[in-house]
Amino acid sequence: MTSRPFTVADVMTEKVVAVRPDTAFKEIVAAMERWKVTALPVLEGEGRVVGVVSEADLLLKEEFHDRRLGMVEQLRRHDATAKAGSDRAAELMTAPAVTVGPEASLSQAARLMATRRVKRLPVVDGDGVIRGIVSRSDLLKVFLRPDEELADEVRHEVVAHLFPLSRDRIEVRVEAGVVTLTGDVRDSSLIPVAERLARAVEGVVDVRCGLTLATEL
Structure with missing residues (x-):
């Protein structure tokens, strides 16, 4: 990472x-x-x-x-x-x-x-x-980074920083370099920011963002 x-x-x-x-x-x-x-x-x-x-x-x-x-x-x-x-x-x-x-x-x-x-x-x-x-x-060469290494970086450098209160409800999965984000967040305005930052991680091929606004805050 x-x-x-x-x-x-x-x-x-x-x-x-x-x-x-x-x-x-x-x-x-x-x-x-x-x-x-x-x-x-x-x-x-x-x-x-x-x-x-x-x-x-x-x-x-x-x-x-x-x-x-x-x-x-x-x-x-x-x-x-x-x-x-x-x-x-x-x-x-x-x-x-x-x-x-x-x-x-x-x-x-x-x-x-x-x-x-x-x-x-x-x-x-x-x-x-x-x-x-x-x-x-x-x-x-950066696209040879292991999926788990990419997932760890997205969790620590993106999710933990943007969603400190919601981080436990967010799942980060990476397969063949493609990041999938799912879960509920408290601030919907940060969803596109999370997608952009995850895409900027070196070695990420694509990002599929399934984050949604939590219905109960």
């Missing part, structure tokens, strides 16, 4: 596979194949993230391998053709890197991935030094 929202630091992978700016094209491909990843942060100095090289960056070499472009298309796709002719991470990478801080919430990380259309984010401290990496699958 937890009384605070999960952050990126809670779910990120601390062991990071990365490359240096001078890492060669074939070494990058080999690292991706060995570690089964689709993108690698590019680090310089003592671990400062300067970019990310992805499969999409590398595939440009194959895309333009046997194509002859006209002048207009060369100008329009200058960055892509430049990467296609490069063989080092510094020239292949996308920079600046899209990163996230370890204290960011999971929803913030998810929105950043969606808006920037990336599958993973380097996690960096205030100096831009890498501390881990977080992927889409990492953000889904």
Whole structure:
């Protein structure tokens, strides 16, 4: 059970596979194949993230391998053709890197991935030094929390706080991440608040609220 929202630091992978700016094209491909990843942060100095090289960056070499472009298309796709002719991470990478801080919430990380259309984010401290990496699958880890753990958190963090006098008449059940609230309460205005707070518990898939106003107070 937890009384605070999960952050990126809670779910990120601390062991990071990365490359240096001078890492060669074939070494990058080999690292991706060995570690089964689709993108690698590019680090310089003592671990400062300067970019990310992805499969999409590398595939440009194959895309333009046997194509002859006209002048207009060369100008329009200058960055892509430049990467296609490069063989080092510094020239292949996308920079600046899209990163996230370890204290960011999971929803913030998810929105950043969606808006920037990336599958993973380097996690960096205030100096831009890498501390881990977080992927889409990492953000889904909270949905692996046991049902009983979720039920305990809803009981302690939602029911006990909102309904201190009615808590013994409220039942909290969780099955496959779906929370069901049933029972009588003294203040009907708090019912939608209880549903919203239960839904906000990390790992909850859905909430079915069957709370009703007690007929006898």
